[in-house]
Amino acid sequence: MAITIFLLVGAVVCAILAVRSKPLVAALWLAGLSAIAAILIYLLGAPQVAVIELSVGAGLITVLLAFAISMAEDESMPSSLIPQPLAWFLVLLAGGLLVWLILPEIPNVSQQVAADAPFVVQIWDNRLLDLIVQIVIILAGVLGVLSLLGETSKETHTEEASMEGLR
């Protein structure tokens, strides 16, 4: 109980600092949030997802964010599109609605609605379609990134060639 509350407070602090900091520091706070979330997930009894969350959330995403920030080299912090009071009102409205709808229902939740199959059976038998869709999404993502980054290098080569032509 105590460690769960302590970790939750840590996760909330990391999330607040990630939203308030500049992009590179925010990426590091996001990694901290991922690490704390992974510990919480482990404590809740889901070690497989905890390991994946730690390696992907705290590792891969942080490296990708640092890479994108170094390529973009833009640390400016423009003001918000919508007025701050309206943003706060919308956030409080959404949070209040979720608290009002979810928290009172939790004591009524009954354990063991249906038998829980082992993780291997769940993922390979019961959710095989999900796995196939995940593979397709990964392939589509890789192709998308390659085409997007390939376009940048092609344009850079074209610009270099035109500059040489002018000389």
Added chain:
Amino acid sequence: MSVTQALFAGIIFILAIGLYGLLASRHLIKVVISLQIMVKSAILALIAAGQAVGQINLAQSVALTVIVVDTIAAVLALALIVQIKHHTGGLDAAELNRLKH
């Protein structure tokens, strides 16, 4: 308040922080970070709900799908951001209004 209720209250608070970042920031990388915060809270909510109803393995398999899709979305968004920086010279979401004219 039980542990599960405290857990869900914290998860909703993290979701609200992510939503605020999404609404209040125009910097595109900060938008991606805010989305990541919201997805983290969604993953935590899935696992907490699975534990509450005694279906933790089902929750794990669904959370795994969410992590994969979220990672691909983040990778694509960051590649798009690099392209936007290349074309517009900035990362301000308010500058992305060429289709308006």
